[in-house]
Amino acid sequence: MAVAIVDEKTKNRSGNPAGGVYRWKNSIAWLVTTLTILIVWQLAVNFFGRDYMATPVGIINALPDVLLNDPKLWPGVWETFAVVLRGLIVSVVVGTVLGLMMGRVSFLADALAPYVNGFYATPMIAVLPIITLWLGFNTSATFALVIFAAVPPMAVASWDGSRSIPTRYLEVAESFGARRRDVWIGIAIPASLPYLLAGFRLASGRALSAVVIAEFLIGTGNGLGIHVMRLAQNLKHNEAIVALSILTLAGLFLAIGVERIIRRRYPWFRKS
Amino acid sequence: MKVKGIQTSADLESTDATSLNTKDQGVRKSRRKFHLGLIIGLGIGGILWELSGRFYFERIFFAPLSEVFVALFNLSTSATFWNALAQSLQLFVTGFTIGTILGLILGIIIGRIALIGGALESYVTVLYVTPPIAMIPFVLSILGFGYWPKAIIVSWFVFFPVCITTVEGVRAVSPRLLEVARSFGSSEARTWRDVVIPSTMPFAMSGVRQGVALGFVGVIAAEFLLDASGIGLLLRTYSRLYQTDNLFAAVLVMTILGLTVMTFGRWIEKRFVTWR
Numbered sequence: 001m002a003v004a005i006v007d008e009k010t011k012n013r014s015g016n017p018a019g020g021v022y023r024w025k026n027s028i029a030w031l032v033t034t035l036t037i038l039i040v041w042q043l044a045v046n047f048f049g050r051d052y053m054a055t056p057v058g059i060i061n062a063l064p065d066v067l068l069n070d071p072k073l074w075p076g077v078w079e080t081f082a083v084v085l086r087g088l089i090v091s092v093v094v095g096t097v098l099g100l101m102m103g104r105v106s107f108l109a110d111a112l113a114p115y116v117n118g119f120y121a122t123p124m125i126a127v128l129p130i131i132t133l134w135l136g137f138n139t140s141a142t143f144a145l146v147i148f149a150a151v152p153p154m155a156v157a158s159w160d161g162s163r164s165i166p167t168r169y170l171e172v173a174e175s176f177g178a179r180r181r182d183v184w185i186g187i188a189i190p191a192s193l194p195y196l197l198a199g200f201r202l203a204s205g206r207a208l209s210a211v212v213i214a215e216f217l218i219g220t221g222n223g224l225g226i227h228v229m230r231l232a233q234n235l236k237h238n239e240a241i242v243a244l245s246i247l248t249l250a251g252l253f254l255a256i257g258v259e260r261i262i263r264r265r266y267p268w269f270r271k272s
Numbered sequence: 273m274k275v276k277g278i279q280t281s282a283d284l285e286s287t288d289a290t291s292l293n294t295k296d297q298g299v300r301k302s303r304r305k306f307h308l309g310l311i312i313g314l315g316i317g318g319i320l321w322e323l324s325g326r327f328y329f330e331r332i333f334f335a336p337l338s339e340v341f342v343a344l345f346n347l348s349t350s351a352t353f354w355n356a357l358a359q360s361l362q363l364f365v366t367g368f369t370i371g372t373i374l375g376l377i378l379g380i381i382i383g384r385i386a387l388i389g390g391a392l393e394s395y396v397t398v399l400y401v402t403p404p405i406a407m408i409p410f411v412l413s414i415l416g417f418g419y420w421p422k423a424i425i426v427s428w429f430v431f432f433p434v435c436i437t438t439v440e441g442v443r444a445v446s447p448r449l450l451e452v453a454r455s456f457g458s459s460e461a462r463t464w465r466d467v468v469i470p471s472t473m474p475f476a477m478s479g480v481r482q483g484v485a486l487g488f489v490g491v492i493a494a495e496f497l498l499d500a501s502g503i504g505l506l507l508r509t510y511s512r513l514y515q516t517d518n519l520f521a522a523v524l525v526m527t528i529l530g531l532t533v534m535t536f537g538r539w540i541e542k543r544f545v546t547w548r
Binding site: 025026029030031032033034037050052053054106107108109110111112113114115117118119120121122123124125126127129130132133134205208209212213216217225228229232233235237240244247248251252254255 | 307308309310312313314316317332333334386387388390391392394395397398399401402403404405406408409410412413414485488489492493496497503504507508510511514516519520522523526527530531533534
């Protein structure tokens with residue numbers, strides 16, 4: 001049976017008229033599965049769980065209350081995303097420049113590779129104690145952790161990107177007497193753009209993780225992460241999930257948005 | 273023109289060269305430069321670290337490299353350190369095993385049974401983009417402290433990359449192979465064993481590689497935020513006591529472990545890709 005479905009799907013892609021039926025069947029299946037999950041969740045908590053645990057009905061009830069009447073939610077959202085945004089801007093600039101330099105000057109690549117790889121491999125949580133030691137338990141420590149999290153993937157991506165520049169382009173530019181600056185702006189940066197986008201996808205995911213980790217461990221401030229933590233600890237799981245879903249939406253928006261840009265503008269680009 | 277994938281610096285230099293002879297020289301030259309650049313890079317970093325620790329910063333904020341090495345040596349001879357490492361490793365292995373097995377199973381289900389898959393996949397994606405650390409307060413207030421809540425967190429970290437890449441892998445199984453299997457009357461179980469699982473493996477292993485790296489992060493996160501144990505506890509203690517030499521040494525161990533774990537993951541992936 002499963003085989004038939006797979007076949008139908010491939011036909012659908014190649015423009016078979018059966019596609020409409022397939023889509024209709026698919027959305028019914030989606031609905032049924034979703035309802036099953038929600039009902040099982042609701043019943044499981046009602047029968048086996050505790051009162052404070054989140055349920056679908058509870059979350060829907062909490063939704064307007066949290067979004068409209070929670071005085072701490074929107075300032076927290078603002079605080080958290082301001083840090084993420086600032087951190088990402090700095091990381092994109094620093095990481096891209098670092099990676100391009102490493103890609104163009106092989107000596108720098110060898111000299112900096114152990115640092116980029118080492119920082120990439122170190123769990124962010126492990127460096128947070130050092131950062132708080134230096135900067136204190138405040139927003140600048142959060143900011144620093146976001147940068148620590150987001151620079152290595154950006155640097156690696158733009159390093160890969162600038163290494164993938166076709167040598168032929170560089171040779172042509174050279175033989176027409178292009179200046180170093182023109183090579184950078186005209187060839188190096190455009191050729192690395194899809195890599196940079198893929199790197200940005202990774203970096204933004206890590207930045208979101210970093211901001212949550214930092215807020216959890218620093219414990220001061222009023223960001224969205226610590227707000228979720230406090231709600232969960234006060235056994236308001238429904239409200240906590242509503243607040244958390246804002247973080248999820250941001251992650252989804254960044255991941256899917258970037259993915260779509262890459263697919264549309266650079267269909268040849270495949271990165272494992 | 274189609275841009276090729278990742279090229280190493282040796283590749284770039286050899287494409288510049290015209291004859292085979294100069295090509296060889298190019299490769300050799302780049303290898304020698306590799307060591308030189310690496311040594312100089314690490315040397316400058318090390319000297320800066322040592323000097324700034326010795327002359328610029330207060331000791332409670334920054335320990336010079338030499339003291340970190342001494343601390344590293346002391347750690348490597350202390351039973352506390354090895355016990356902590358063993359504890360963390362045990363947590364990693366438990367969480368990683370659970371996360372990988374569940375991820376593979378659910379990934380195959382989602383990829384193979386298209387009707388259920390479509391719906392489940394959207395939920396998996398939504399949970400995947402949620403920072404996994406954010407699950408810790410929920411796990412903490414429902415399950416409290418102990419070993420298993422931590423193992424659950426670690427497997428949560430591992431599960432999603434494995435599941436998502438497995439789904440991709442199952443979907444990438446060539447329909448022609450499936451048709452052949454079907455027309456020769458292969459049973460569903462046989463088809464899975466001989467067609468679906470072998471051709472999914474390389475994809476799944478790329479997920480396992482990511483899972484290894486994330487699971488390592490999960491271990492430290494769980495040990496930090498749930499009840500403290502293992503390396504997480506060590507890091508916490510050293511930072512509270514302002515023992516920067518021990519703290520830096522422990523973080524250095526984390527970096528080395530992280531690099532090892534990444535290399536290990538890449539090795540697994542490569543093995544399965546060639547096996548295909």
